[in-house]
Amino acid sequence: MKPAWPVATALPVMLLAGCAANDAPATTTAAEDGRDCFFLSQVNGFSDAGKNRVNVNVGPGRTYEFETFGSCPELNYSLAIAFDQKGPGTICKGMDVDLIVPSSIGPQRCPVRMIRRVPEKP
Numbered sequence: 001m002k003p004a005w006p007v008a009t010a011l012p013v014m015l016l017a018g019c020a021a022n023d024a025p026a027t028t029t030a031a032e033d034g035r036d037c038f039f040l041s042q043v044n045g046f047s048d049a050g051k052n053r054v055n056v057n058v059g060p061g062r063t064y065e066f067e068t069f070g071s072c073p074e075l076n077y078s079l080a081i082a083f084d085q086k087g088p089g090t091i092c093k094g095m096d097v098d099l100i101v102p103s104s105i106g107p108q109r110c111p112v113r114m115i116r117r118v119p120e121k122p
Contacts, residue, residue, distance in 0.1 A: 036117050037090035040083055048076050055118060063118040066099065072110035074103040
């Protein structure tokens with residue numbers, strides 16, 4: 001598992017997700033449509049999930065697959081990624097966050113198309 005980094009929209013500083021004390025509930029659900037959501041502060045790592053996809057870990061037994069729009073060539077080889085959350089609150093769908101991936105020509109922004117919860121393995 002690799003470390004994941006959140007990015008504050010207004011600040012150029014990258015911080016390790018999960019370093020601060022986490023007062024957020026373990027699971028947050030969007031009330032009206034039953035989506036499974038999480039807070040960015042719960043992210044504690046990621047792993048490769050295939051072409052233009054990563055699995056993001058948000059706690060024991062809670063993993064979400066992120067799929068990007070189009071190509072994000074450095075994503076599957078990166079040792080670190082960052083998140084640029086679009087607004088406060090929880091992350092429930094791809095439009096809530098972009099991935100920032102380091103590359104040889106500078107940070108690459110990869111818009112997220114889809115986020116889905118990966119079922120736990122028995």
